[in-house]
Amino acid sequence: MIIPRPTLYRDAALADPTGSSLRKGVSLLADADRIVWIRPSADEGDLPPDVHVIDAGGSTIVPGMVDAHSHVTLPGGSHWIDRGADPPDELLEVAEHNGDLLGRAGVRWARDVGSPLAVDPRDGRRHALALRVRERWQSDPNRPRIRVAGTWISHSGVIPGGLLIEADDGPALLKAASTQLDDGADFLKLYLDGPKKEEAPWSTDDVRAVVELAHGRGAKVTAHSGFLVGARVGIDAGVDSLEHGFELDSDTVAQMARQGTFLVSTLAIFRSWASFAQTTTLPRFVSDEGKERIIHRRERAIESVQLAHRAGVRIATGTDFGGGSLRANHLAWEVESLVEAGLKPSEALASATVRGGELLGEPEAGRLVEGGPADFFLVHGDPLTDPTALWRVWRVAWLP
Numbered sequence: 001m002i003i004p005r006p007t008l009y010r011d012a013a014l015a016d017p018t019g020s021s022l023r024k025g026v027s028l029l030a031d032a033d034r035i036v037w038i039r040p041s042a043d044e045g046d047l048p049p050d051v052h053v054i055d056a057g058g059s060t061i062v063p064g065m066v067d068a069h070s071h072v073t074l075p076g077g078s079h080w081i082d083r084g085a086d087p088p089d090e091l092l093e094v095a096e097h098n099g100d101l102l103g104r105a106g107v108r109w110a111r112d113v114g115s116p117l118a119v120d121p122r123d124g125r126r127h128a129l130a131l132r133v134r135e136r137w138q139s140d141p142n143r144p145r146i147r148v149a150g151t152w153i154s155h156s157g158v159i160p161g162g163l164l165i166e167a168d169d170g171p172a173l174l175k176a177a178s179t180q181l182d183d184g185a186d187f188l189k190l191y192l193d194g195p196k197k198e199e200a201p202w203s204t205d206d207v208r209a210v211v212e213l214a215h216g217r218g219a220k221v222t223a224h225s226g227f228l229v230g231a232r233v234g235i236d237a238g239v240d241s242l243e244h245g246f247e248l249d250s251d252t253v254a255q256m257a258r259q260g261t262f263l264v265s266t267l268a269i270f271r272s273w274a275s276f277a278q279t280t281t282l283p284r285f286v287s288d289e290g291k292e293r294i295i296h297r298r299e300r301a302i303e304s305v306q307l308a309h310r311a312g313v314r315i316a317t318g319t320d321f322g323g324g325s326l327r328a329n330h331l332a333w334e335v336e337s338l339v340e341a342g343l344k345p346s347e348a349l350a351s352a353t354v355r356g357g358e359l360l361g362e363p364e365a366g367r368l369v370e371g372g373p374a375d376f377f378l379v380h381g382d383p384l385t386d387p388t389a390l391w392r393v394w395r396v397a398w399l400p
């Protein structure tokens, strides 16, 4: 067994997403997975006798990121929908691979917003698979810290495959919500796109009853929102966050800002789909009509994020890996997308760190403070002015 020693990272830069410029010439002492102190390298003071010194010159310390929209049991890629039907044992292996990818990309926290139902051999009942992943990872300090939603709750006729709970009216919706919380879900995920694009799947009162149930049991409710009509129902019903929010307007974002509703952006999905025009033969990505549709949806989604940002809505950042086509080590792509949408690089990094922590209700997530967890990674470049620096990971403090 390796006995952990205090570790000093010397002469790094430090990117604090709540500030706007890098701190240079910084030394950081970590011990037993906590940050002991952060001091100027020129004035470190006394060091522990057994300290391990890492020359971090030329690199930048960045807080571990939060992927606020992920699906840890699914691999992503251009066949992402088909992969949901893979056998549970394979999906559990996929989750371990994703755990590696997340960590190596500097992602400390993953918020799992939906996993397939699968029979648990231990009790013969069908539970959301990510609950088992959470249990496995809880005791492993090298794995991402996760919070999981259980499975998706959707109206019938929306998502194929029988991997989730379908609820077609208010009582069924409330029962589905209660089942997920009984199974141990940390929060609930409702799918607010209905079988018809122009109609929400449930009434505002139906959704409000779920929000009241969840809040009464200390859990939050989030909602997938591809279209405006579903977004309106979710916001009126008081959900805590909207995922994607691809079609928001000025009224909905104003109400979100008033209520403190988070938006979890997933704009990089469209960049990924655009890349499939070059790398796949799938008509929906390759055909002129398909490309046209993607460009149109992407422009509307960027506009939604711009409206939300200007209205003061708190924005957290997600890849949608697994439930969409990105992979688990692609969160930097979303930070780049937020900058394209008009956020300053420092604001986009804050979305991928502290805002994600606020959404999770985890005040230590995405922050670097003395006494706090040593959850940081080191990159080359300045992510407060250049989001592409986040791709250039050199090392990750919580991994060997």
Ligand SMILES: [Zn+2]
Pocket: 069, 070, 071, 113, 320, 323, 324
């Ligand atoms: Zn998703």
